[in-house]
Each structure stands twice: as C-alpha cells, then as structure tokens.
Amino acid sequence: MTVNIYDDLNRLEATFRKTAEFAEVKEAVDVVAADEEALAMFKNFREIQMQMQEKQMQGEEIGGDELEHAQKVAQLAQGNEKIMNMLQAEMKLSGLLEEVNRVLMKPVQEFYEKL
Amino acid sequence: MTVNIYDDLNRLEATFRKTAEFAEVKEAVDVVAADEEALAMFKNFREIQMQMQEKQMQGEEIGGDELEHAQKVAQLAQGNEKIMNMLQAEMKLSGLLEEVNRVLMKPVQEFYEKL
Ligand SMILES: [Ca+2]
Ligand SMILES: [Ca+2]
Numbered sequence A, B: 001m002t003v004n005i006y007d008d009l010n011r012l013e014a015t016f017r018k019t020a021e022f023a024e025v026k027e028a029v030d031v032v033a034a035d036e037e038a039l040a041m042f043k044n045f046r047e048i049q050m051q052m053q054e055k056q057m058q059g060e061e062i063g064g065d066e067l068e069h070a071q072k073v074a075q076l077a078q079g080n081e082k083i084m085n086m087l088q089a090e091m092k093l094s095g096l097l098e099e100v101n102r103v104l105m106k107p108v109q110e111f112y113e114k115l
Helices: A005-015 A020-033 A035-059 A062-076 A083-114 B006-016 B019-032 B034-058 B064-079 B080-112
Strands: none
Touching: A005 A083, A005 B080, A020 A035, A020 A083, A020 B080, A035 A062, A035 B006, A062 B064, A083 B006, A083 B019, A083 B080, B019 B034, B019 B064, B019 B080, B034 B080, B064 B080
8 A cells, every 4th residue: 555645744834834834934034035134134143154054063162252253143043033033933833844844754654662 | 825735745745655765764664673783872972963963963072082983973873774775765855845945945055146
C-alpha cells in the first residue's frame, strides 16, 4: 500500500492560508514593505543575521565588534513597532506550525517512549 | 472569519500514519525493542545525548573525557545494524515532515522574499 500525503497536505495548506495568524503575518509584512525606513532597517537586520548564521555554520569565529554591531542592528530593528509587530505575528504563526508538527509526531514519539 | 486547522490536520495525521515511512519507523523500533543488546545500547546513547543537550542548553561546559565517552557510545550505537536502521527510518520520516513544513511555509516565505 502506497499512501501519499499531498491531497491532505494541500487541503491543510489551503486552510492554513485562511487562518487569522496567516492573515496577520501578511498584513504586518505589507505594513513594513510600505514604510521605507522600517523596510531598510529590517533588510539590514536580516542580512546581518544571515551573515552570522553562515559564519556559525562554517565554524568561523565571530569577532567582538561584529557581534556588537549585530546586536545594535537587532535592537534598532526590534525598537521599530512595525518590525516588532511583524516578528510577533511570525512567532504566532510558527506556534501554529509547531502544533502541526506536534500532532504529526505524537504517534512516533509514543513508539520511542515505549523503548 | 475564524478558521481552525484541526479537521484538516487530523485528516493529514491519519494519512501520515499510513505512509510507508511511518510503518518503517514503527517496524524498526519494534526490532530494536525485541533485542536486549540493541535496546540497552540505544537507551545508553539516548540518555547521554539528552545529558549533553541539557548541558548545552544550560551553557555548561562539556569536558573532553565526557565528549570522548559520548562519541564512543554514539559510534557503538551506530555500529549496531538494528539501531542504524531505526535512525535511518526516522530520518526518512523527518524528510516527510520537512516537506509538510515546506509546503505550509512556502506562501509565508514568499511574503518575505518580496521585501
Ligand atoms: Ca516612512
Ligand atoms: Ca539479542
């Protein structure tokens, strides 16, 4: 028996896109996109975060000055209400995704708990 | 409009449990459970991994001897065919879960890509 999950997954995805959490992220992103200052701040924040992640993954050391700069940029971005609102909306949506993962992995976890 | 994802999620979960990937994990766990030696090895491996994770999360340092011991236990467990088979089955199932996450997050990622 070969089962494929795509019919059910696509149905879930369509419903996921109709949730309040999803709509809030979309709206919050649009608000940031419409504000040049917030947009520039967020792009800077995102770029530096990606640079740091890349370095970490490659095992490169992150200098003190660099870390300080990254923290400053993060603080600046998080001090912007529109960006903060967007990050919070994103976190709420992530919570929904975690719930999906929790429900799907529960039976697997139960196998392992029996060991 | 309030939408809840549980009907679709529960449907997906029922289908997820019918996949070949899920059945393979269940079977591989049963095989380990039925072998005292493999079971003891796996439990030891899991316990040490959890201890290490806990220390990392609490920012505690992990000593050289401790790390060496953990690596030895991991090597021993991974050298056991039944455990290795179980870990590989688990990885394949994780791939399915990653696909679920990828499909659900694709529209969100597209918002961010537009920024
Ligand atoms: Ca403006
Ligand atoms: Ca035996």
